[in-house]
Amino acid sequence: MERVEQHACFGGMQEVWKHRSEALGCEMKFAVYLPPQAGRGQLPVLYWLSGLTCSEQNFIVKTGAQRYAAEHGVILVAPDTSPRGEEVADDPSWDLGQGAGFYVNATQEPWSRHYRMYDYVVDELPQVIERNFPASDRRAVSGHSMGGHGALIVALKNPGRYRSVSAFSPIVAPSQVPWGRKAFAAYLGDDRQAWRQWDAAALIAQAQERLPLLIDQGEADEFMMQQLWPELLRTACEAAGHPIDLRMQPGYDHSYYFIASFIGEHVAYHAAAMRD
Amino acid sequence: MERVEQHACFGGMQEVWKHRSEALGCEMKFAVYLPPQAGRGQLPVLYWLSGLTCSEQNFIVKTGAQRYAAEHGVILVAPDTSPRGEEVADDPSWDLGQGAGFYVNATQEPWSRHYRMYDYVVDELPQVIERNFPASDRRAVSGHSMGGHGALIVALKNPGRYRSVSAFSPIVAPSQVPWGRKAFAAYLGDDRQAWRQWDAAALIAQAQERLPLLIDQGEADEFMMQQLWPELLRTACEAAGHPIDLRMQPGYDHSYYFIASFIGEHVAYHAAAMRD
Numbered sequence: 001m002e003r004v005e006q007h008a009c010f011g012g013m014q015e016v017w018k019h020r021s022e023a024l025g026c027e028m029k030f031a032v033y034l035p036p037q038a039g040r041g042q043l044p045v046l047y048w049l050s051g052l053t054c055s056e057q058n059f060i061v062k063t064g065a066q067r068y069a070a071e072h073g074v075i076l077v078a079p080d081t082s083p084r085g086e087e088v089a090d091d092p093s094w095d096l097g098q099g100a101g102f103y104v105n106a107t108q109e110p111w112s113r114h115y116r117m118y119d120y121v122v123d124e125l126p127q128v129i130e131r132n133f134p135a136s137d138r139r140a141v142s143g144h145s146m147g148g149h150g151a152l153i154v155a156l157k158n159p160g161r162y163r164s165v166s167a168f169s170p171i172v173a174p175s176q177v178p179w180g181r182k183a184f185a186a187y188l189g190d191d192r193q194a195w196r197q198w199d200a201a202a203l204i205a206q207a208q209e210r211l212p213l214l215i216d217q218g219e220a221d222e223f224m225m226q227q228l229w230p231e232l233l234r235t236a237c238e239a240a241g242h243p244i245d246l247r248m249q250p251g252y253d254h255s256y257y258f259i260a261s262f263i264g265e266h267v268a269y270h271a272a273a274m275r276d
Numbered sequence: 277m278e279r280v281e282q283h284a285c286f287g288g289m290q291e292v293w294k295h296r297s298e299a300l301g302c303e304m305k306f307a308v309y310l311p312p313q314a315g316r317g318q319l320p321v322l323y324w325l326s327g328l329t330c331s332e333q334n335f336i337v338k339t340g341a342q343r344y345a346a347e348h349g350v351i352l353v354a355p356d357t358s359p360r361g362e363e364v365a366d367d368p369s370w371d372l373g374q375g376a377g378f379y380v381n382a383t384q385e386p387w388s389r390h391y392r393m394y395d396y397v398v399d400e401l402p403q404v405i406e407r408n409f410p411a412s413d414r415r416a417v418s419g420h421s422m423g424g425h426g427a428l429i430v431a432l433k434n435p436g437r438y439r440s441v442s443a444f445s446p447i448v449a450p451s452q453v454p455w456g457r458k459a460f461a462a463y464l465g466d467d468r469q470a471w472r473q474w475d476a477a478a479l480i481a482q483a484q485e486r487l488p489l490l491i492d493q494g495e496a497d498e499f500m501m502q503q504l505w506p507e508l509l510r511t512a513c514e515a516a517g518h519p520i521d522l523r524m525q526p527g528y529d530h531s532y533y534f535i536a537s538f539i540g541e542h543v544a545y546h547a548a549a550m551r552d
Contacts, residue, residue, distance in 0.1 A: 064340030
């Protein structure tokens with residue numbers, strides 16, 4: 001592991017590391033914010049999963065989340081959004097391949113060799129964090145858009161692994177929208193039954209845990225009607241009796257200005273859940 | 277004038293506009309954040325001047341200043357850092373020409389035709405803002421690095437025009453450091469006496485107003501010893517009896533992570549000065 005960036009920030013340290021990932025078979029970067037409390041024992045960790053085209057940089061540069069992490073004594077971890085490198089399969093479009101891993105384990109050629117972001121995010125990365133930083137095993141997860149989908153599915157598929165989950169503008173039903181159908185057909189093949197294992201709206205019916213889903217969705221989000229469909233998740237939750245707090249935010253779009261405006265509330269929410 | 281971006285942010289609106297600048301003879305973009313209070317009367321305005329290579333984007337994307345502007349009811353305005361366009365003189369290096377206007381009025385060819393950022397920032401832009409937005413004539417100015425130099429000189433050269441001034445990691449004595457000497461030789465020519473009219477450390481001796489200079493400087497700033505030299509300004513202020521609050525911040529570097537960590541205190545400082 002090698003530290004490639006380090007900046008003092010709100011009394012703590014914003015760092016970026018690179019390491020060889022076993023799950024992905026390539027070198028990966030992740031960002032970690034260590035709040036001022038990092039010298040005093042093991043701290044809870046909020047994992048952030050970013051959206052299409054993003055890297056480990058977007059969250060740490062654009063959201064101002066470090067301020068709230070410093071207030072609450074929470075470590076922030078933000079991985080890249082896919083495997084990377086010349087030897088890693090890619091696609092000319094921006095919504096498939098590098099920068100668009102969709103947090104699944106691919107089963108189809110040429111993707112199956114490296115595209116195992118689910119294993120990376122759920123297993124390998126927390127091990128790296130908990131071994132190398134003053135991090136406890138109290139975990140929470142959040143994300144934006146494709147990363148909101150990622151946050152929902154890793155929480156729904158792993159009862160007991162996360163204390164809390166939230167999402168901004170998530171793709172709640174990837175099996176049913178253009179971004180998700182394109183990615184799932186490539187990574188998972190044509191068997192739509194297999195897709196359901198990676199689709200939050202489908203997973204709700206079989207969820208063993210009743211972890212509340214906190215979701216912020218901008219009403220002026222330019223992708224809401226074609227790609228995000230938050231009401232599908234609300235309907236699925238109501239049918240299954242699963243708790244959801246879907247907050248429609250008037251006037252807000254899909255950008256990081258939306259995330260910046262509400263990330264403080266999400267960090268406080270996760271900090272409280274990880275405190276108990 | 278045309279609005280090219282608009283995003284809800286902390287209950288207000290982050291906008292980017294483009295317009296034809298008379299002072300610069302080209303089309304320019306500027307960013308303006310309108311806090312939630314913008315519907316209720318005329319608000320004070322904090323002007324932010326960015327550093328080398330920046331555009332109107334860096335401040336609005338990276339600092340999280342909108343949160344504090346919303347708290348205090350302050351409009352934020354961030355112009356680009358130079359004239360722009362194919363017809364505007366440029367230089368292959370990143371510290372001269374487009375993205376590096378240095379907030380002076382150039383007197384030398386080929387720069388003198390467009391490079392009049394001082395006139396733009398001091399006169400034209402405030403007129404545009406005060407005519408087109410719910411902005412009062414209560415003004416404050418701040419900036420980073422080259423823009424910290426800009427903030428200091430526009431305040432020192434215009435007694436009564438700004439209620440307060442601050443800077444992050446400013447170039448306090450451009451006549452004496454490599455970035456400034458290169459830019460001033462190009463824009464202003466070889467007469468070093470002329471340079472003194474655009475150099476904060478030199479202007480202090482003749483300052484007619486005693487506006488306190490609030491300056492934050494990271495002690496781990498990679499440019500401090502070669503380009504910034506904050507102690508030169510402290511010495512000049514002590515010699516002239518001019519008030520200065522130079523805060524050396526341990527561990528912080530030259531990046532926007534530093535600005536993000538302290539911009540809340542600067543916005544509060546300016547808001548208080550503009551409230552009186």
